[in-house]
Amino acid sequence: MAVKTGRFAIIEQLLADGIKYMFGNPGTVEQGFLDALSDYPDFKYIFALQETIALAAADGYARVTKKPTIVQLHSGVGLGNGIGMMYQAMRVHAPLVVIAGEAGIRYDAMDSQMAADLVGMAKPVTKWATRVVDADSLLRVLRRAIKIAATPPMGPVFISLPEDILDAQITEDIVPTSFPITRVAPEDSEIASAAKMLANATKPLIIVGDGVAFSDAQAEVTRVAELIGAQVWGADSSEPNMNATHPLFGGLLGHMFGRSSRRITSVADVVLICGTYVFPEVFPALSDVFAPSAKVIHIDLNAYEIAKNFPVDLGLISDPKVTLAKVTAELEQNMTFGQQTAANERVVEITEAKKQQLATQIAADISVRGSVPLHLSQFAQELANQLPSDAIVFDEAITHSDELCRYLPPTTIGHYFQTRGGSLGMGIPGAIGLKLAQPDKTVIGFTGDGGAMYTIQALWTAAHHDINAKFVICNNRSYRILKMNILQFWRDGQIPARTFPDFFDLQNPDIRFDKLAEAMGVQALRVESPEQIRSAISLALSHNGPFLIDLIISNEVPN
Numbered sequence: 346m347a348v349k350t351g352r353f354a355i356i357e358q359l360l361a362d363g364i365k366y367m368f369g370n371p372g373t374v375e376q377g378f379l380d381a382l383s384d385y386p387d388f389k390y391i392f393a394l395q396e397t398i399a400l401a402a403a404d405g406y407a408r409v410t411k412k413p414t415i416v417q418l419h420s421g422v423g424l425g426n427g428i429g430m431m432y433q434a435m436r437v438h439a440p441l442v443v444i445a446g447e448a449g450i451r452y453d454a455m456d457s458q459m460a461a462d463l464v465g466m467a468k469p470v471t472k473w474a475t476r477v478v479d480a481d482s483l484l485r486v487l488r489r490a491i492k493i494a495a496t497p498p499m500g501p502v503f504i505s506l507p508e509d510i511l512d513a514q515i516t517e518d519i520v521p522t523s524f525p526i527t528r529v530a531p532e533d534s535e536i537a538s539a540a541k542m543l544a545n546a547t548k549p550l551i552i553v554g555d556g557v558a559f560s561d562a563q564a565e566v567t568r569v570a571e572l573i574g575a576q577v578w579g580a581d582s583s584e585p586n587m588n589a590t591h592p593l594f595g596g597l598l599g600h601m602f603g604r605s606s607r608r609i610t611s612v613a614d615v616v617l618i619c620g621t622y623v624f625p626e627v628f629p630a631l632s633d634v635f636a637p638s639a640k641v642i643h644i645d646l647n648a649y650e651i652a653k654n655f656p657v658d659l660g661l662i663s664d665p666k667v668t669l670a671k672v673t674a675e676l677e678q679n680m681t682f683g684q685q686t687a688a689n690e691r692v693v694e695i696t697e698a699k700k701q702q703l704a705t706q707i708a709a710d711i712s713v714r715g716s717v718p719l720h721l722s723q724f725a726q727e728l729a730n731q732l733p734s735d736a737i738v739f740d741e742a743i744t745h746s747d748e749l750c751r752y753l754p755p756t757t758i759g760h761y762f763q764t765r766g767g768s769l770g771m772g773i774p775g776a777i778g779l780k781l782a783q784p785d786k787t788v789i790g791f792t793g794d795g796g797a798m799y800t801i802q803a804l805w806t807a808a809h810h811d812i813n814a815k816f817v818i819c820n821n822r823s824y825r826i827l828k829m830n831i832l833q834f835w836r837d838g839q840i841p842a843r844t845f846p847d848f849f850d851l852q853n854p855d856i857r858f859d860k861l862a863e864a865m866g867v868q869a870l871r872v873e874s875p876e877q878i879r880s881a882i883s884l885a886l887s888h889n890g891p892f893l894i895d896l897i898i899s900n901e902v903p904n
Contacts (some may be wrong), residue, residue: 368403372419400430405778421461423532433766441501449509467503476505480513498647540675549575556620557586565669576690581625583763585755592696603630622650705786725752741772770799807891808866821900858895
């Protein structure tokens with residue numbers, strides 16, 4: 346290649362890897378690098394008003410594309426602003442390549458303004474973090490970062506870029522990044538061993554996570570479940586790792602309390618874990634998550650997760666799709682007539698129980714239909730009637746997610762994403778990222794009023810770039826999840842129930858999200874009564890540009 350400075354070489358390396366977007370918030374030490382972008386019209390800068398939004402939008406983009414995605418932050422203060430969303434990206438395995446400028450190596454001894462140990466700050470929330478200290482290795486380091494981010498288990502990486510490295514002449518060749526093939530499978534004997542344990546099960550259970558979606562193994566998980574008559578539950582599952590409408594899909598295990606999961610996991614005699622870790626609750630159970638005699642099989646490309654917290658009988662570091670296809674073939678060939686009959690009986694029993702549960706939930710939704718404040722179920726049902734079948738949903742509805750998913754069930758990989766890392770504020774910027782990745786699809790993002798206030802500036806980015814995503818704020822005027830969790834805390838501690846703390850409510854003054862949206866260039870409506878729902882949805886979906894619905898819903902707390 347011709348001699349050029351690092352700021353230009355980086356962009357050309359990214360273009361060589363098919364990367365066309367960079368999400369960021371500009372800063373002074375990166376100004377020369379950002380100025381170079383004008384020479385590359387095919388490379389687009391998605392301008393966010395704060396680093397959290399840049400990371401969250403990139404997270405959404407990376408999750409739907411499963412491709413390395415670039416985020417530019419500003420020095421130590423910008424990285425500090427973004428740490429929370431980098432943690433989110435780590436938990437959700439988003440392949441982000443985060444870069445941050447700094448004043449320069451020559452200033453290391455000066456302890457100058459904004460000087461910071463950027464690599465040390467980034468290490469806890471990344472797969473790999475480094476600083477480029479030699480201009481002749483700039484592109485080599487960048488390619489390594491891209492490869493690490495996009496290799497299972499995917500996740501964010503970080504590169505600190507001193508300004509004098511960006512100003513230095515680069516003679517490295519620009520070549521596309523090399524990626525290893527991870528479609529690996531176990532030995533035949535190990536497949537046979539797994540299939541034998543599953544075939545002999547009388548109370549089988551399958552636990553799946555987003556490693557299934559990454560591998561595109563939904564069909565294979567489903568077939569194994571059908572063959573052995575096992576109910577399937579999601580753990581650390583933010584994508585449709587199994588079609589939610591399938592009779593054998595039980596839902597998600599506990600997010601907050603391990604004992605909620607243990608009630609389900611401890612009754613199985615054989616447990617198949619695939620593409621997830623055990624277990625992701627905030628307060629996980631420390632013991633007795635499986636029956637003492639239960640056999641446990643774990644399939645994952647992430648070796649770290651296998652037997653991390655609890656022993657397994659068979660741990661297979663392998664691709665879920667390839668491995669489960671081989672297990673399926675083994676089961677189909679070797680299951681006895683008696684095993685097949687027992688499995689079919691379990692399928693019928695589980696199917697009937699799910700049908701009755703859904704009927705009870707629908708009846709409860711009908712009983713509050715037409716009430717004011719609204720319930721999300723009524724809005725979700727009408728939205729399902731109008732939304733295109735191939736629409737993409739980003740779900741940060743949190744405590745109202747169950748209502749949403751009854752009417753917009755997650756069925757297809759690539760068309761439903763949920764927040765997973767615990768960082769509030771993913772709903773709006775996450776939907777922006779999804780829409781950039783899938784511009785021909787209808788994209789709608791749900792968030793709560795609490796979550797929206799973390800990243801409300803993302804609406805400006807949607808308007809600025811004319812990103813035609815739709816947004817719904819489930820406005821219950823409270824941190825409802827905190828109310829639900831403190832109720833459990835009171836019960837566990839045998840503490841008499843009392844009035845919720847005032848700071849669990851988001852009132853006095855009322856937050857007008859419709860007016861906030863309009864102030865940032867996004868059309869909006871506030872919906873407060875049943876008769877407003879249909880027309881508001883119709884207007885939002887037909888509007889050419891971003892649109893927000895401020896949906897005022899009940900803040901009642903279950904139980």
